[in-house]
Amino acid sequence: MSVNMKTDVLVTLSNRHTAWPDPVDLSEAGCTGVRIIAKGRVLRLLDGGALAPWIHAARDRGIKVLLDLPGDRPLVRRLSGARRLTIGDEVVLADSMEETSRRNPDSKIIYVDHGRRLVDDVIVGDEIDIADGAYVFSVNAVDETQVTMRCVVASPVTLSARSVGRRKAALRVSCPTASELKLAARLGPELADVFIVSFCEQESQIASIRKSAIGATVFAKIESARGYAEAARIADVADGVLVGRHDLSTELEPSAVWEIVRNTAEICRRAQRPVIVGSGILESMCDQSKPSVTDVADIRRLLSLRVDGLLLAGSISVLHPVRAVRVLRDLCGCPA
Template sequence: MKRNRRVKILATLGPASAEEEMIQKLHEAGADLFRINMSHASHDVMRTLISRIRSVEARCGRPIGILADLQGPKLRVGKFKDGKADLSPGQTFTLDSNDEPGDATRVFLPHPEILEAVKPGHRLLIDDGKLHLLAEKSDGKKIVCKVVAGTKISDRKGVSLPDTLLGVGALTGKDRADLDAVLATGSVDWVALSFIQRPEDLAEVRKVARGRVGLMSKIEKPQAIERIDEIIELSDALMVARGDLGVEMPLETVPGLQKQLIRACRRAGKPVVVATQMLESMITAPVPTRAEVSDVATAVFEGADAIMLSAESASGDYPVEAVATMGKVASQVERDPNYPGIINAQRTPPEATGADAISLAARQIAETLNLSAIVCYTSSGTTGLRAARERPSVPVLALSPIIETARRLSVVWGLHCVVTGDAEDLDDMVNRACRITVSEGFGKPGDRVIISAGVPLGTPGATNMLRIAYIGSDGASGI
């Protein structure tokens, strides 16, 4: 199944898209990998969805990536005597350790770590920012606040702390149980970590995962922005989670932060996903708004590796249409005459390694000679990532003998992943590359391709060779 675009589409599965038939329709419409939201999926549901995705993968013959998104620490207030309370700007409102039902003056906050960490002057945003509180006093057991904006609060509403660095890690007890269940399946490719604050938050997950999944850090807190370079270095990929980021930071700063994060990931050669409310109106409407189309286009123009659908595909009325629309917008952007110039302007110099130099040379040769494709052999996925970092104008086929590598690379910009055995010798390497280029629809007899690989063959991390080859009349090499 050949895509006519480089950016990938990540679709969230949910009640509207849990059946195997629907998963296949979403894949055929353009979804390259699927997200399972562990905030809503039980372990049994997660295992069922994985089984259905793998059945679709087997029928379609293309590696499909799976991302399990851990819930992270959800901070919420307690309950009220009447289920809610009316407040007035300027009044005093207290969050405390008393588990009695709340009223218009106070409410229970079942998170001692917040009571201990919040200092006077810190902001507390309740219910996605609809209620804005400012801490005036804090003694570790209660926080006396002034109501800055908002007039209502009700049971179990979420609490955001844009100014407070919490002492707890990013993993809760639920997350640890979910992570163990995800790893036990042996079939999940990425784990997304919610509410990352510091690079240390990745340490526990990295220790438990032991390389069995890629770690995707969701950037949704100001504290993460402050240490973003360290977080990128320790992550395998990033997600720009604009929903919570837009609650904890001024909304007007989010577009600029999105661009900065995409460019930082491109410099580092790490995949980056743009997520949240991309086609929000398509939850209930068959067509998006013009603003949403522009939003998707902006992420594509910036060179993001993937763009994500959340409720649009998980619980919306038009999941297939949402995926198809996102694919059409992305394809149109990539055909825009301004697109190559924008992508090229953000290209960064390669690292001073042989493999990076090989990837740079492969792109330059392919574009200079107008070759049909770049074909890279990659066992660990590193060569594929380096090829994508160059953002070449010609297609890139990533050939791997390891299905898990091909699945993990399904989130990476421009890579068409194919599972194939290790080449037996150099002739087999070239012939196999040419045959696959033809069979996958990226070339025809008489075309030329450039092949990157490592010698000795089958040695991970040893990319050190380039070869230009003609495709012969039989689909193999003509040389």
């Protein structure tokens, strides 16, 4: 099964939504694809079949469904401000911002993506490496929403959103996880046109999905420097590539992220694979009715690379998905 992503306008749907937009409204606005992030509440709804009617309605309208399998990589999203940590500092890895009242006010808070899985996987005594070992933390306590740990090795460099770490040595990162593979095998092409492998850094991750979901179309999501280093090999075996700019920006400077987008688009053209770029698109429309000049320039710059699709994500996909799709469609020159 092949998927042509040429000129596609896509929107992300996740457990951050309290209500999902009507597929009819998305279709009429010019949306040609939806990325569904299979984690948290959404994963449970998918698992129980509650989202099947919505997905069937979307596909009946010609909207392709891309099921994103996020894996369990403990990527640090952001810090509560840049920090210069010292040995003995307490740090909290949290999967939610809702429990701040329970925390020690002197703690340094670091928010992590997939934090719930991190909570499930670590135990007291584990060590967590951040910034390639520049910082090492010993886990002191684990509860339902957070991991509390104490710094045992501290770099003289200030810990910032761009220097925060890539992995915990004690965790075996699995993207996709066993439960996601099982979900892919059960759903197959019946509900998903495409499976997206998040944090794809090696060809074998693509093969694991193909083995579980026979005949599935598999896209690789490049969102780390290590993944980009393997982009040519990954593009050769994947059916397409999604470049996640937000996650790349936690590791790299903006100029480096742009180079990765540009070079990955060229790699995909040579491999004759579609490439989608996501994150940070039309975010200015979260609090204003028209896109900013910067957002418009960004979209035109991406279109100059002849990318095959642009993906709305983040807050804009939650607050104003239909309106943002309509504006992006017009900027791309896509027919309604």
